[in-house]
Amino acid sequence: MTKEHELIERYFAPLSGGVASGAFGLLDDVGVMSPFPHGFDRLATVDTLVAGVHFFADDAPEDIAWKALAVNVSDIVAKGGAPADYLLALSLPETGAYGDDWLAAFAKGLQEAQTHFRCMLLGGDTVRTPGPLGISITLLGVAPVTQMVRRQGAKSGDLVYVSGHIGDAALGLLLRQGDERLQAAALDEAQRQALLQAYLRPQPSLALGQIIRPLASASMDISDGLAGDFARLCAASCVGGVIDSAALPLSPAATAALAASPDLLNTVLCGGDDYQLLFTVSPQQAEELEKTAASRGQKVSRIGGIVSASAGVKVLDADGEPLDLAKAAYDHFA
């Protein structure tokens, strides 16, 4: 079996920017973060993905690597920050299933993702485990001092926005699992692929992070389902809020799926894995937000508004009636 230092040298050192970078070619015990001028806050976040829990063990290694980095980028971007460096803690099963071919493909996926998301491998640790494959990435980023956008900060009267399309990833997971409702929807191949890819390859937008930073009153990424995450944002901000489900931005594939099986709306609202932004903007800033996003090719959609805490958190159906949110606050952990 390949020794740890050989594995690092062969697969991961090329991701670290060479011996002249702060990662020192992964030849040292500690990395020095990318330098930034004074006036930036240093941000940090960590997310762990476990095979069989957060992805399928037989997913393409490139896709697993992409997702492991992208879910962290999503957090940093949602705060108006920019990624800079990351550390990779890889727990590799003792079985032979994760040999050289797998590692080469995994490193290729990481390379692709870090190039896309403009960050660099700063350090890591690789251990063997009797358990499933586990990938824990700590992403370090920056934002101008005190400008990180918090979950708290939404005020009554603010407008609620999301980026991109909602629900594609959750529908992609159902499709993957052979759910009958998605079979019944008779999606064409392009639509099927769009849903599957949304699940496999989250696409947080660095540009959008920069756009919302000076404009959003509160922001988070949608990882555990829009309805539940909206409830969390409202709770952190001590406000209530309303989402109009008829205003949800749906892809052609999701539109087709919901036309065939309207009850899939629950999946769209609560399914998780969107990795889109959920943010609030004051009415005075809304025009600038929409104009800036449009000019930079970023899709944002207004889906609701913030109200006082006493009014609670609601998602309305097409008739304006509140949906039952009891099951909506999805918790991976419950």
Add this chain to the structure above:
Amino acid sequence: MTKEHELIERYFAPLSGGVASGAFGLLDDVGVMSPFPHGFDRLATVDTLVAGVHFFADDAPEDIAWKALAVNVSDIVAKGGAPADYLLALSLPETGAYGDDWLAAFAKGLQEAQTHFRCMLLGGDTVRTPGPLGISITLLGVAPVTQMVRRQGAKSGDLVYVSGHIGDAALGLLLRQGDERLQAAALDEAQRQALLQAYLRPQPSLALGQIIRPLASASMDISDGLAGDFARLCAASCVGGVIDSAALPLSPAATAALAASPDLLNTVLCGGDDYQLLFTVSPQQAEELEKTAASRGQKVSRIGGIVSASAGVKVLDADGEPLDLAKAAYDHFA
């Protein structure tokens, strides 16, 4: 089962310095690192511990927590840095073995360790896994700009030092495993406890990190056995080196064990888990190093010297004969 946000609020938020700190009481997606004046490099390192691989699943949760943080502190200290913030990625088995009592004790151990090592919880992620307990900690630290002590930098003629005692943790592991040689050594209870504690509770010294920073030409922590780690330091520095095993600083317990079974020297040299510092100092700096360490109550011992690369890396026995190092470069991963 406790929901993730309840678990965070109950056990981990108290470790984060409250809502006014950069961790925002763990109520947000991203933390802001502790502020430091301009002129500091930001350091980062990550280490993963897996139950059954790096510790025993039935170790006291307080000890597991301590070790998970201490092994990272050891890396930062070995580079002349100081810990500041850490992120915790916790993979909890789906079994009920890690319930509220376990988590409360684990959090207590973390609290104790972070107070001792002067750092704060900045963020984290908790997931369920069908595998064993896994703990991955990313530790963020600081050092004055460009003053981080690298593995490379040792020069022919430099003296080789280690901190503390060598081999206690590896002997503690053998003792725990019921090794006959340690039974034969007839250690007293205090000696047994010293070895067991060395394995359970590594004690990297923040003070020593500050002492070596301006004086050491190269440094690393000893995690995989002195002999193998010395070979790594020499390789990174493109030098050879000699360690005189008769000069190794041994605790009373290790001395007693080796007196009973001299072949335990191999365990002392190659066993791992020391988490002491291994560093080199030029002859001109040696006196200052020894004086400063003594004045601050830090035990450092000169155990050898650096030579040219062509002379290779050797560990000499008591008669000055090279020991067989073929098995010495222990690799957790091989």
